[in-house]
């Protein structure tokens with residue numbers, strides 16, 4: 001059955017001489033005012049939709065806001081952001097740009113957290129987004145209604161009141177990096193030192209002269225270990241996947257295999273070696289989490305696979321709901337734009353696909369990945385294939401393509417330029433870039 005979405009759209013026909021212009025006027029609810037939610041608002045307004053963003057904190061920018069606070073906020077909700085002092089971007093700012101809004105300053109490419117936050121705020125001001133944002137509004141429940149519409153339960157955290165709102169379509173833009181994944185390890189209950197997840201790490205200075213174990217060698221593990229080794233007595237990095245020599249991990253960081261067990265004041269690794277430690281930081285990643293979706297939304301997460309999303313965006317069972325930014329191993333800001341325009345094209349009836357066909361396409365995609373040996377836990381991993389992914393979205397919905405120069409820079413910084421955050425890039429045109437400081441030394 002073709003889901004004729006245009007039936008749900010209030011179509012207003014304006015007669016202007018010989019021309020007839022169709023104005024789509026859907027009411028769209030956007031959950032979260034991070035980079036994804038702000039981009040969703042900007043593009044939805046360009047498409048003449050009536051939009052509201054609900055943000056549970058008092059700030060835009062989501063993850064990019066730094067706070068000393070960890071644990072719970074003043075309303076008893078978990079702190080959303082995992083930002084820490086000293087963080088620099090791990091991809092150049094040139095591939096962290098929203099569409100039509102250049103990230104120009106500072107000149108460096110690998111910029112500080114505060115530079116990214118400023119860029120996001122400048123974007124919101126430039127596109128006049130702030131009047132549409134409802135702050136301190138926590139979305140606690142979303143349920144599907146008839147004809148593709150949605151009921152949204154909005155909790156006002158300051159007034160402590162509850163309101164139910166209805167929308168024609170929903171963008172879920174709540175980010176993926178706020179609910180920690182905490183594996184259990186034998187003996188951890190006996191460990192007498194401090195143990196935190198990287199979502200609560202704020203400042204390397206708290207680990208001055210300490211013996212610190214970092215578990216996990218993803219971007220958080222590698223970066224936090226590098227910051228801490230400057231002040232600590234000893235840093236041990238325990239990794240499960242092989243380390244890439246190009247990641248340039250300082251040589252005074254001891255590398256160890258997986259953990260066998262914790263003891264009161266030490267840790268034993270699978271190779272039988274043992275190290276005395278004061279503190280552990282679990283840099284073991286995050287979980288997808290959408291606690292506000294009712295069961296009727298028919299979204300389930302199994303083995304880190306958010307089921308079932310068409311092209312990693314559209315809820316196949318209820319296609320007037322989109323998820324922005326689910327893929328990982330990506331340059332997020334650029335992908336957000338194309339995912340949002342893809343969903344808006346669907347809402348405008350430009351992408352006529354039945355639920356059955358969407359599901360068939362998804363299963364073909366997943367089977368192809370299985371044949372390549374990619375496990376379901378990496379269902380949303382894109383890496384260097386994100387250029388093909390973005391082209392596929394653009395072709396499927398007949399929307400503007402993302403310039404190839406972005407994927408070219410991404411491939412460069414994950415290949416030849418890996419580990420060198422001193423490089424600065426300049427985009428020349430849609431296909432070409434240049435490195436401005438060719439002689440930059442490796443860090």
Ligand SMILES: Cc1cc2nc3c(=O)[nH]c(=O)nc-3n(C[C@H](O)[C@H](O)[C@H](O)COP(=O)(O)OP(=O)(O)OC[C@H]3O[C@@H](n4cnc5c(N)ncnc54)[C@H](O)[C@@H]3O)c2cc1C
Pocket residue numbers: 031032033034035036037054055056057059060061062063064080082083084088089090091096137138139140173174175176177220292324325331332333
């Ligand atoms: C430590 C760290 C470093 C990173 N470094 C980089 C980097 O160098 N370069 C890069 O491109 N990316 C980086 N990222 C990825 C980063 O997540 C993205 O750049 C981007 O911030 C994601 O934007 P988002 O809008 O999807 O999510 P978020 O920024 O997480 O925003 C989600 C928003 O939704 C709100 N929200 C959540 N639930 C609700 C609810 N129920 N009701 C109302 N509001 C809600 C939150 O308060 C938040 O404001 C990093 C991530 C982390 C954790």
Ligand SMILES: NC(=O)c1ccc[n+]([C@@H]2O[C@H](COP(=O)([O-])OP(=O)(O)OC[C@H]3O[C@@H](n4cnc5c(N)ncnc54)[C@H](OP(=O)(O)O)[C@@H]3O)[C@@H](O)[C@H]2O)c1
Pocket residue numbers: 087088089090091177183198215216217218219220221223238239240241258259283284285286329
């Ligand atoms: N700008 C920056 O410098 C910066 C800094 C921090 C984070 N970030 C961003 O933040 C996001 C999250 O990164 P993240 O590093 O927190 O999460 P992540 O990328 O999911 O990495 C988690 C790591 O934990 C490891 N792990 C999980 N369980 C383990 C176990 N039992 N034993 C040993 N290792 C285990 C994983 O190993 P396997 O690989 O074997 O699965 C993986 O390497 C990413 O988008 C990243 O780019 C950016």
